[in-house]
Amino acid sequence: MLAYIVRRLWQMLPTMLGVVVLVFVLFNWVGGDPAYILAGKMANADSIANIRRQLGVDQPFYVQLWIFIRQIATFDFGLSWATSEPVSNIIATRLGPSLTVLIPLTVLETLIGIALALVIAFVRGSLTDRAVMIACTVGMSVSILVYIIVFQYGLAYKLGLFPVQGWDGLRYAVLPILIGLAVSIAPTLRLFRSFVLDEVGQDYVRTARAKGVSERRVMWVHVLRNAAIPILTYVMSNLPALLIGAFLLERFFGIPGIGREVILAVERSDFPVIKAITVYVAAATMVFNLLTDLLYQAVDPRVKLS
Amino acid sequence: MVHGAWRRLREDRVAMVSLAVVVAFLLMVVLSASGLIVADWEEEVGVNYAPPSFVGGTAAVSAPAAQQQQALPENPFDPIADDIRALRAGSVEMYGVVDPLADDLAQLRAAGEGAAAGAVARRATLPFGGDKWGHDIIKKTIKGGETSIVVGLVAAVLAVGLGTLFGAMSGYCGGVVDDFFNWFYSIFTAIPSVLMILAVAAVLQQKGVLTIVLILGLTGWTGPYRLIRAEYIKHKAREYVLAADAIGASHWRKMFGHIFPNVSHVALVQMSILVVGFIKAEVILSFLGFGVPVGVVSWGSMLNEAQNELILGRWWQLTAAAIAMALLVTAFSLFTDALRDALDPKVKA
Amino acid sequence: MTLLDVRNLRIDFRVDRKSTAPAVKGVSFSVPRNATVALVGESGSGKSVSALAVMGLLDQAALIGEGSCIEFDGRDLLALDGKQRRAMCGKDMAMIFQEPMSSLNPVFTVGAQIAEVLRQHMKMGSAQARCRTLELLEEVGIPEPAVRINAYPSELSGGQQQRVMIAMAIACEPKLLIADEPTTALDVTIQKQIMELIARLQKRHAMSVLFITHDLGLVAEIADQVVVMRHGEVREAGEAKQVLTEPADAYTRALLHCRPKLDERPHRLPVIADFLGPTAVVPAQAGTHTPRSATLSMDSGVRRNDGGDGGDGGDGGTPLLEVRNLSKVFSQRQGWFGKREFHAVKDVSFTLARGRTLGVVGESGSGKTTVGLTLLRLHQASGGSVLFDGRDLLSMSAREFQAYKRRIQIVFQNPYASLNPRFTVGDILLEPMRIHRIGAGDRERKAIALNLLDKVGLPATAYQRYPHEFSGGQRQRIAIARCLTMQPEILVCDESVSALDVSVQAQVLNLLQDLQDELGLSYIFISHDLSVVKYMADQVMVMQHGAVVELADADTLYRNPQQAYTRALLAAIPQSG
């Protein structure tokens, strides 16, 4: 087990290296030149040269790449170019609000998705099933931008059910979570339903019925335990991406999270922040994949980690 | 096989209705692209933010329509309006600065005064309202649909094409090739797609609709890749491929002559899923400022414009674009579901 | 004294919104108490569906027709509601399914799955259920039950999985046990053990068993009564002895005759059509098909292909193919650098003469297919040489070998899988000719293809159709036709008939025989079915764990097996009449 984990971590190196090089090339080669923003409205060639020197962007590429790799190795990405805030501090402070929204969102989404999927799979083929599926599809087809604009306007402002925006604890997270749910539950439900249906058709389900097990137990015990495997993969692999993907919610509701920070950083050509977040999220993705595989073993005895 | 799929599809009423909607949209795209309809969408036929006719041109719009109809707008609050009028007459204090074009302009003024273009009367209301410039929202929505759908389709073709090619090579060749593509894949998937899109957008700068297609295509290939690769690995071990080998077929022939027809349904389904995804993604791209260039309209750019209009009580652009998009996307998704079932070899009629 | 009485059972399947297709058309049979009834019949005849109907496990697409009646222990099952039905399932009647692996829930331990029945029906506590589970595992012969009780299905072998299924089924000592082809997925040797186990349990627990199979050989060993089904109807029912020895129905007779027997070697095997067609005749009187050696004992050694090149068995004739020390190692990568090696074929040597057949037998996984594929360079050999007309195929360049691909061909283990499902039969047949530039143009190639279709007994209309539109036997013939387009000299037939129904199997074997007679082909005939190999081969090679255990003249081998392994294989063959 330990050997497996060590080996998997070892295997992450080439991928990480690829991510690093890709990020580096993209942002050093093509990204905007921060010096021109930092130089202010009365910039001149000298001051720009000075800024470039201070930032180290006047160094040859290989030196910069080496610095970047050293930063990753030491978990110290230096200071944000735009705000001079230590990058590690940015990530630490933005993570909390992001997770405050994302964790309840993911948990609710998964639980509701599973419950509905099992119920719907049970009545598969019926009118209810089709109606729910079509409703889901319609729900999915509306852009998240529209959801946010309309929900914020309607629920928060017109009806006054929630604070319009702001960030001061969980109360402010409720509406973003609700919108997140409204947007994500439809595709999740569709997906989970297909996972469940895949299992319902399996022979072992017939065996369970042959044993005289009740229909409820068949669904909630036999089927769910098996469907949990693809569900787990989906949920786990989605998490890191969600961290960034929630930027629209974060922007509209003024949540000081990671997603908004990334967009802001791109707008400001704040490379240390972008690079750090990318590397961290890539690492998180890989670690989550590993976690998923470890969890697999807990759920699915057929999986042998070796 | 194809025949059976089509028959199964025809029996599905939802699928057929969806297909009809999709075809209607595609028809609209063709007509608008060939200039047969809505070629004049850019004409400013209404007053700005003309409300829909069924709502009526009430106080919702503050700008008086009459002001628009002047040939040369003149600001009534302009404190120097008199000076401007004086200017028209010709003389103006030059503070001792010489105008190199003075003679030319004097001659031209003398030659043809007043050939001002006659401004068209603008309508106070439009069937489904107007936008900021007074464009007809219906026409704009159709024109926007053209861009969005074309972007979705072409980007999906690109993404699925890349994904299929890489997936085929990776799955078929295995070994080092597979390792390489997998490495590439894990890099692409480790970086969240938003970041990837921003990065690629930054690389490609703004060059128009093609850029959007490239951005989406270059970041969207991972999904098809994973599936196609898995299919290729599965099929490579199938005996019909060994059989093809036994009769002396070349690798290329086996990859694309034998295996591809068997996995093409995966590519097809992926493609229709991506079309939907990309139409939606274009909205977000617009929001992030990587949208269509000026003079081109898409649903994404409309929704993005409409963001600020909703709080001003001008809901029609948002509604039109959102409904058009929802309709197409719903129909496309439902059709995709049906197609997936119909093409699924496991489901036998 | 009947336990289960099925009367006039009719089952239709919903095809689409409007139409239905009948699967079972008014079947009646009964199972007496404490007896074994075998339900036999060809694939798709409605055996499983009938059994599922008894258990109440049919899926939603199935409609049980009016007037159908299933009476169990005096109660009308069809009149019960779901809950009452459920209470009986697993307790009064239990079922064992065809595929043990997929029928066990992969994510629960086998102990938990057995205990679930006990807790459900016997209201046992967990400790008590565990005790009983251990007993059951012991009883079905699982070694070390205390350890295995915590094992997951994937950690058990196929035979053990099937035993777990049986343990689960007998846990509540049901009155009726339905076994739906419980051994088809298993090896011959394991098959035998399972059959014995069921027979033993039946006696000990005084159960009734409804045993479903299509193998009449098995039936003779265990059944008291036999019910023969075809096309959703019962063709014949009665005491086992009587049905098997004096079949009244033509179909039953056909089933009994189509299977090659160890003790006789007819030149042609009878096929179902011979019995059921308009000109159906009793086999004994069918002149052309009279088994030539029906009266000869094994010892007489009359060779079927004595009209061949006159050579005598394996030692005669010019060796066309000579295989020396062929070996194949599969290495699986583990991680980035690690490797795990697996010797699938070890030092296999044999020779094959023109116009002769080499049979290759051995249990599943013994390396038979690998030998075949390696010969054709479809797997890269790890060592040894394959001399074809004196030239080593394995050391040639790919370009040189291309020419030899024409001369040595293989019919794959599973014909359906080896035909590209998206190609028409025409595409399938033309492609090799295009690649090898046989024939002047597509028109000429098409003529060759049609001619071959005719030769393998398929209609010309087959040309435009897709593989899935054919039956298993027909597909096998398409696969053979594809090989023949290249006019090979050696044909490797890998389990060419094992996946087929007895009746179809006979057709294909006959075809191969005819082709050998006509074209002088050499065969390497791979199978794990010793009766079939006996029928086809001049020489037999027995393989185990990748190595050759025994290689001998066919008759010699069967009469006088030298190795224990060969004897075990032979003993496992069901001794049907």
Place this chain on the structure above:
Amino acid sequence: AAPVKTLRYILPAAEASFDPALGRDYYTGHITEAIFETLYTYDYLARPVQLAPQTAAALPEVSADGKTYLIRLKKGTYFTPDPAFGGKPRELTVADYVYSWKRLFDPRLASPNAWLLEGKVVGLDALAAQAQKSGRFDYDAPVAGLEILDPYTLRIHLTHTDFNLGMILAYEPLSAVAREVVQKYGDSKGEVAGHPVGTGVYKLGEWIRGSRIVLEENTGHRPQVWDFQPSAEGDERIVQQMKGKKIPQIGRIEISVQVEDQSRWLSFISGGADVFWLEGALAPKALADGKLKPELAQRGVQLSRIVDPELSYYYWNMQDPVVGGFSKEKVALRRAIAMAHDVDEEIKLVLNGEAQRLHFPIPSGVAGHDPNYQPLLRYDPVLANQLLDRYGYKKGADGWRTQPDGKPLVITYTSRNEANGVLMAELWRKTYNRLGIRMDNQRMIFSDIQKAEMLCKVQSRTYQWLADYPDGDNFMQLFYGGNIGQNNNGCYQDAQYDAWFEASHRMPPGPQRDALYRKMARQLEVQAAVMPAFSRYRNMLAQPTVLGYKKHPILHQEWKYIDIKD
């Protein structure tokens, strides 16, 4: 004690560094201005704006040649207590200002504000050059031009005549920071981004970066009483509401950062903000024809509307081979484009009417503005087309014009890739369409535009310049040839203009300088190098409970001068 009065405010963008030396954006400026103090500030009510002492005891004593400034400090101004001071009260001295100004030249800090003093103070530039070479700034080295007479008196010697230094000293990058604080909290560059310690009325309280900033009253601030004179109608009410009150009345400012327009507006209208910056896109929500909508007026919402001291202008790159140059046909091309551009439409549609047409390069409210200036470039598309015809920009069969030499004519208009940039580009496309000239819209992120501009690579763009200090010089320098590569983005260089500018630069404000400015403006117009377009309105809304509020054109915020009803 009485409950602390709280004012809620919304910033439309995230804050950056709180170190005044690095202040580079308007939003962060709100906060640095509240925490730190400059020597001078502006009178709250006087219009046109008037310089007023802040930490200084009085306005500077300027020598007749405009080269020497004598500055005296008020006594008894203290920094807010901080561990960096070792528990002792720390009084502000002129040395703190000298230190703070020197920081602008520290190469490690790379301050964007060095230009404020660059080339002005005797000896400072030499020190900066030396630091540039060694990489380290020697703060202890004396500067001849910054003569500390005693802790409360400073004499500044300038290299050349400059009557604007007083206003520059009111600019918040020149506020005082304490050296101890920089040494204790400064980062590797010496920047104190997150730990602002100043002498201002407020100090930093709770802070969630990019989301929420709370300012609390600095109770140790030197006592100050509200006493301003009315200068315009409506001011009396303010005076009445505020006169004699202690500064500040509001003890706590809660600032939240909200990027999206909709969120911001919904926040204000549902009572989530007391003072609200009503920006362009939102203006129609609250205003109709420049007046508060009746429903808001009824609720008692107050509007303070001013014209920003800002110039929005279009420029064409004078070094560009297609649009640039002084030859007649190039001038004609640019003049034609300028004449075909409907600025009124732009104001109406793009800016939602929230701007005032401006013909002169110096906006109103800024010294040197001429309200009676008669423009030469005016909207006349017909004439514009005729002018092009005359100069050989022929229309091809496809309806598009070519250059006189027959080469295709395509002009690129650059804008930012956000909503307003798109709208402006759309309008410009209409302009070019009117002329039959093909237009390409290049949309870039801000830093890329800056870079391209600085390298004279942008063909045409709309540019905004907000007054750093309310003097015409701050605007006329935009077109000075010496500033190419700095902020003369059109890369305009004309000997005549440069000569006039240099002359005006040395003059105190007055009619003589104004006359020169008119010539310069006319010169710009005649050559059509740039076209002044408009100044934006700034609309601030205040809830009915807010007392004494009036938007100041230069100050970022007026928190300390206002009050809130209990």
